[in-house]
Every structure is written in C-alpha cells, then in structure tokens.
Amino acid sequence: MRCGYNLRGLSIREICPECRAPVRATILALVDPKAGELKRLIRPGLTAWGLVVWSGAALVAALGAWVMRLSELSLHWLDVAWSPAWTAWLVVLMTLVSGLGAIVLIRPHAGLGLGPRLRAAGGVLAYAPLVLLIWYLYMEIDAGQAMPMFGAGGPSEDRTLVRLGIGALLAIVILGLRPTARGLAMRSVVVRTGTVDRQSLLALLGAVGIAAAGDVLRLFSGGVRGPVGQALHTGEIVLVAVGSVLVTIGLVGVTIDCLRLRPILQATGVGIADILDDEPKRSRGDR
Ligand SMILES: [Zn+2]
Structure with a gap:
C-alpha cells in the first residue's frame, strides 16, 4: 500500500x-x-508528547505519594522524617499536569465517533475533582498530623472516604481515556512494527480496585475489636500496600508504552491518504 511492491508470498508477520x-x-x-x-493524527507531535506528559506526570505524582508514606514509616520506626514539605504540592501539581496532557486523547485523529470522544472528555473532566480531592487529602486532612496513616488508631474515616473517592475518580479517568489511548497503541502494532500491545491501563484499573478494597474493608471493620479486628486491620494494610505497589508498577508500564509510542506517532504514518493520493508523501515534521 505504500510503495506498490508485490507482497505475495510474504508472511503477515x-x-x-x-x-x-x-x-x-x-x-x-x-x-x-x-x-x-490508519487515520492521520491531527497534531502528531502534540499527541505524542501529550501522552508522555499524561503518563509521566502521573508516575511522578505516585512517586511523590510514596515519598510521603515512606517518610511517615521512617518516622514511625526510626523517629526520622525526611519528606520535604513541598512533596504534597508536587503530587497535586503533577496530577493537574497529567490531566492537561490527557487532553490530547479527546480527539487525536478525525473519524472518531462521538462516543469515544465524550468518554475521553469525561475522563479529562474527572481530573478536576481528582486534583481537588488529592489537594484536600494532603493539605487539609493530613495537615498538622505527623502520622496520618500509621499513627495510633490508624487513618481517620475521613481519610479513608477521600481515598475511596480518589480511587473512584481514577477509575473514571482510566475507563474514559482507555478507548482512544488503546486506539493509538494499536497503531504501533498495525501500522508500524512497534510492540505496544499490552493491557497496561486495564492492569492499572485492577490495581486501583485492590487498594480500594482495602479502604472498603477499613470502613466496615472500624468497630470490630479483638483478634478478628486485628486480622481485618492487617488485611486492610496488605490490600492498600499491594494495590499501591501495583498502581505504581502499572504507571511505570503505561509511561514506558507512551515513550515507545512517541516516535511511532510522530513519524510519517501510512494513512489512508497515502494509499489513495498520488501526490508525493509529506513528512509529518513539516506540518
Ligand atoms: Zn513497500
């Protein structure tokens, strides 16, 4: 389709x-x-870099949250806290930056139906309450508390509810952005010889669900005392910890995918225009 060479006898691979x-x-x-x-991207460079910003900023936000929790554990066990005060602001800011990057997923190329575009727009809009809740968690609930998560009595009910709200909004963001993100990833399989064909966003959604299950357990086991209460409390911590680790690994996977996609999306593609037009190919970089 690109150069007219006869492919008969060649494998599909x-x-x-x-x-x-x-x-x-x-x-x-x-x-x-x-x-x-096969559709041409409307703004290949912007789309490619938008994906990198979207995933990379989310990863930095997650790592910032780890810095705060690990510093709290260090305070708990070693009496030393080392998380700088601006870490919370970094997490809020990077979540906002991730949301701005996600805008490129609303309409990367022409020919997208209204459904996927509305879903992606909903995913981007969900970033607004997400940023507010993350700000509220770190600036209001955790403010002035040395150990909001691992202190005596564990996290407050408010904190658990806000965490659940954050988990729900993350699910809306992931489910909203997934169709167009997946469409762009398929481009690397079909149009190019790239290998971005993993279900990384679905894995991320599962990880968010595991952490949220820990928070739900926390809400319903508050009044339980004795050995059963202790076992439930251990279960909560394990679910939240495993979920958080998996979310972070998932974000690393999505970021790697987006970095691999960047040159593929920016390169001169084989669009429908390339098959039908007789005019010489333009380089994507010229536009
Ligand atoms: Zn050819």
Whole structure:
C-alpha cells in the first residue's frame, strides 16, 4: 500500500522489503480502509508528547505519594522524617499536569465517533475533582498530623472516604481515556512494527480496585475489636500496600508504552491518504 511492491508470498508477520511497511498494515488497508489505526493524527507531535506528559506526570505524582508514606514509616520506626514539605504540592501539581496532557486523547485523529470522544472528555473532566480531592487529602486532612496513616488508631474515616473517592475518580479517568489511548497503541502494532500491545491501563484499573478494597474493608471493620479486628486491620494494610505497589508498577508500564509510542506517532504514518493520493508523501515534521 505504500510503495506498490508485490507482497505475495510474504508472511503477515513480515515487512515490505522495499519500504519496511508491515504486511499487516497493507492487509488492514485492503480489508478496512476506514480503520482508525490508519487515520492521520491531527497534531502528531502534540499527541505524542501529550501522552508522555499524561503518563509521566502521573508516575511522578505516585512517586511523590510514596515519598510521603515512606517518610511517615521512617518516622514511625526510626523517629526520622525526611519528606520535604513541598512533596504534597508536587503530587497535586503533577496530577493537574497529567490531566492537561490527557487532553490530547479527546480527539487525536478525525473519524472518531462521538462516543469515544465524550468518554475521553469525561475522563479529562474527572481530573478536576481528582486534583481537588488529592489537594484536600494532603493539605487539609493530613495537615498538622505527623502520622496520618500509621499513627495510633490508624487513618481517620475521613481519610479513608477521600481515598475511596480518589480511587473512584481514577477509575473514571482510566475507563474514559482507555478507548482512544488503546486506539493509538494499536497503531504501533498495525501500522508500524512497534510492540505496544499490552493491557497496561486495564492492569492499572485492577490495581486501583485492590487498594480500594482495602479502604472498603477499613470502613466496615472500624468497630470490630479483638483478634478478628486485628486480622481485618492487617488485611486492610496488605490490600492498600499491594494495590499501591501495583498502581505504581502499572504507571511505570503505561509511561514506558507512551515513550515507545512517541516516535511511532510522530513519524510519517501510512494513512489512508497515502494509499489513495498520488501526490508525493509529506513528512509529518513539516506540518
Ligand atoms: Zn513497500
């Protein structure tokens, strides 16, 4: 489809010996010329960098939250706290920056239906209450408390409820942005020889769910005393800790995917226009 070379006899896994376009991209172009994977991106550079900012800023925010909790554990066990006061602001700011990066997912290319665009817009809008809740958690609830999570009596009910709200908003963000994000990732499989084909956003959603299960357990085990209460309390901590570790690993995976996608999205693609137009190809960088 790109250079006109006859691909007969080649495997679907191979690439065109002339122009290196994957054989499967040509097959998709023949079967479904309107496939979203073949649509030209409206702003390739902005979309590619927006994805990097979206995922990278979210990862920095998560690492900032780890710094605060690990510092609290260090205060608990070693009597030394070392988290700088601006860490909380960094987490709030990076969540906001991640939301700004997510805007590129609303309409990366033409031909997207209203459904995916509305879902993505909803995912971006959910960042507004998310930033507010994260700000409220660290600036209001945790303010003035040396050990908000591991202090005597454990986290307050307010803190657990706010954490659950954050988890719900994260789920809305992930589910909202996933269709268009996944469409862009498929581009690397179909149009290029890239290998970004993992369900990283779904894994992230599962991790958020595990941590939220710990918070739900916390809410319902508040009045339970004795050995049962102790076991429930241990269960809460394990769920929240495992969920948080998995969320962080998930964010690393999404960030790596976005970094790998960046050159693919920015490069001259094989769009539908390349198949139908006879004019010489323009470089994406010229636009
Ligand atoms: Zn070719």
